[in-house]
Amino acid sequence: MKASLSIKSIAWGTLTVASVLAIVTALPSFTKNNAPATIILSAIKVTDGIKAPTALAFPAPNKAWVTEQTGAIRLIKSGKLTNVVVLDVKEKMIKVNTGYEERGLLNVTLHPKFAVNGKFYIFYSRPYKNEPGKPHFNHTDVVAEYKMLPNSDQADPNSERIILTQDKPDGNHNGSGIVFGDDGYLYVTFGDGGGQHDQHGAIGNGQNLNTWLGKVLRINIDVDSTYSVPKDNPFVGKADVKPEIWAYGFRNPYRITVDRASKQLFIGEVGQDKWEEVDILQKGANYGWRVVEGNHCHNPENGCDFTGFTPPITEYAHSEGVSVIGGYVYNGKQIPSIKGKYIFGDWTGPVWYLQKAGDKWLRGNVTIKNYPATAKITGWGEDQSGELYYLTNTETGPGGPGVTTGSVYKIIKNQ
């Protein structure tokens, strides 16, 4: 999966990481004068045999779940892929394309009290039934709760509780970030509706506070049905504004994660044709899309007004990648050199870190030895002790029946 990607005109097959880097070194970089040193790390393959991996969760110290875009959650136990299917929602989903595809089973996250209540949450795409005379939608995105069967590695397939749904005009830009903040609330990200350039309505969905599209929502799911809106959400009580909204002005905020130390939420926000960005989530903030892309005017192309927009903590141009895949601030023990740094990557393979320096975040390169040069990064994971993992797919989509081109890697010290 390409995570956003949408409608980018570059022919990826012809562009290797080496050639991207060659282009980059020939261009001035906005961090050139104070770019921190490259960090060299290694990776070990935990498993291959995964079909278009999209997300990881760690339900126990020796267990990992990996979501396949085609609908299954697979169990990895003591570092080995098992035959156990924790849950399969394929029958509820749209039929995913074998090639390029942004829909499907896109994320999983555990309830903060998962060890006690066995509850977890998934984000998937289901069919939308179009009817004559009504607005046409491509599909409906679903955030749903499931519960584990007692003393089992499998979920109860009949335990689904739908938390919320969002009809999608286009197949791309689904967001799909789901994470619990330190406040116990669930944060959900939705893309701008899809297509390109957020051509939805007079001001685009990103700037329209009367839709969830192009937003980060904050909701309380610890209620008997669906969810409730926390009273301290920034737009509660305002007219013509969805009260679930916590922040707005996003194009495709594909991944959102929490720094276990600072409790801040980091977002990888996928750009249009020019700029990828990482944001730190702030209450009520406007991140600027579609008026701006990164720190640059988008619509209008020139002379836009930046007033009121919260800038990204970093941006990079499409000479370096095409779709940011948001990662994690490292809070593990095994790699002291990246402690407190935000580790993230691009779908095309490069990995970077962000390091706080005063009120700025500086971006440095991460070289991962034994990284498979042909692999696309599709997601990141953080285990219970804070160690980091990344997901790869050597193809641009799920592939046909029986095809598994996805893997899980663990990041370790340089060896």
Ligand SMILES: [Ca+2]
């Ligand atoms: Ca922005």
